Amino acid sequence: MPEPTSLVDRATVELHHRVQIGLVRALEVQLGPGGDRAEAGLTLERLLEFTEMHFAAEETLMRLHGYPQAQAHAEAHRRLLGEALTIGQGHLAGDDASAAEAARRLRGWLREHILGMDGAFDAWCDRNGIAME
Numbered sequence: 001m002p003e004p005t006s007l008v009d010r011a012t013v014e015l016h017h018r019v020q021i022g023l024v025r026a027l028e029v030q031l032g033p034g035g036d037r038a039e040a041g042l043t044l045e046r047l048l049e050f051t052e053m054h055f056a057a058e059e060t061l062m063r064l065h066g067y068p069q070a071q072a073h074a075e076a077h078r079r080l081l082g083e084a085l086t087i088g089q090g091h092l093a094g095d096d097a098s099a100a101e102a103a104r105r106l107r108g109w110l111r112e113h114i115l116g117m118d119g120a121f122d123a124w125c126d127r128n129g130i131a132m133e
């Protein structure tokens, strides 16, 4: 039986963050002038799928360790996912300029979330002797 802390380690979470930001960057290019609309649709699908998986992994870890901010963190995840869906709505409506703008906003908010709330969880794990490596 593996240790619960080995479900997702810190290096994996960092990799997830790189992939998440990378997908949003790709989306911005694909939604931009001369971008490929079909590719943008596929990237958006991947971004949503990947983001849901990543958020679920973090939320599982937080519940597993009894993180006191788990609920607030999960709510922030729902808001970020809502923003990702906004990109899709713009894209489906044929308004790629506003979809690209929404993607830029989402990238900024994701960075903030990673440095802020995700960083706070890391710090809490450190303070409580929870090793995730």
Ligand SMILES: [Fe+2]
Pocket (backbone or CB within 6 Å): 017, 054, 058, 114, 118
């Ligand atoms: Fe995260």
Ligand SMILES: [Fe+2]
Pocket (backbone or CB within 6 Å): 058, 073, 077, 113, 117, 118
């Ligand atoms: Fe998070």
